[in-house]
Amino acid sequence: MALQGRCLSARERAIVAGLADAMAAPEPPLPPVADTDAVDAVDAWLARAPALNRIGLRAGLRLVGAGGFAQSDRAARTRRLRRIERSPLRDLIRVLAGIIVIAYFGDDRAMAVLGYHPEANLDRARRLIAEEARVG
Numbered sequence: 001m002a003l004q005g006r007c008l009s010a011r012e013r014a015i016v017a018g019l020a021d022a023m024a025a026p027e028p029p030l031p032p033v034a035d036t037d038a039v040d041a042v043d044a045w046l047a048r049a050p051a052l053n054r055i056g057l058r059a060g061l062r063l064v065g066a067g068g069f070a071q072s073d074r075a076a077r078t079r080r081l082r083r084i085e086r087s088p089l090r091d092l093i094r095v096l097a098g099i100i101v102i103a104y105f106g107d108d109r110a111m112a113v114l115g116y117h118p119e120a121n122l123d124r125a126r127r128l129i130a131e132e133a134r135v136g
Contacts (some may be wrong), residue, residue, distance in 0.1 A: 005043035012058060015065030016100060022077035023097050024104040030115050036107035042100055057099075060092045090121050 008016065020033045020042075033039070046054050048058065069077060084093050104110060111118065 004097045005040060005047040007026070007046070007047040007054060008043045008058070008061075010038075011065070011070070012061050013039050013043065014070035015061045018070040018072070018077050019061075019081075019096060022074055022081055023072065023101050025078075026104070026110070030045070031107070031109045031113070033089045033104060036102065036104060036110060038104040038107055041103035041106060043105070045099060063089070064092070064096065066093060 011037060015031050016039045020036075020038045024033070024038075026031075026032060049057070064081075069080060072080070081093060096103065105114070110116075
């Protein structure tokens with residue numbers, strides 16, 4: 001899927017990738033974050049968000065990502081997120097987690113590994129709609 005966005009800076013994109021890796025914690029057979037469109041999906045979502053939300057979430061990304069977060073390993077990022085979850089910033093982490101985890105698991109490859117095939121569901125829905133139209 002071609003996602004349009006590009007409101008995030010390279011640094012913010014790296015923070016989103018680090019958050020996605022720590023929050024979704026993909027292990028094979030799930031694809032690594034870099035092999036998904038998760039960061040592009042977050043970028044596209046933020047590009048379409050109201051300006052105030054976009055500004056606030058980008059500031060939140062920078063706050064969470066301060067101090068080399070994106071360059072840390074998963075264990076260090078996870079420990080940091082757990083500390084933040086026990087702070088007044090816990091709601092920020094919850095919002096970011098909701099957006100980022102949905103973006104990761106919304107990737108076609110991740111969905112396929114989990115057994116979800118959207119095209120098959122669309123085909124089934126189209127058949128049901130056509131059958132209902134013949135019956136009704």
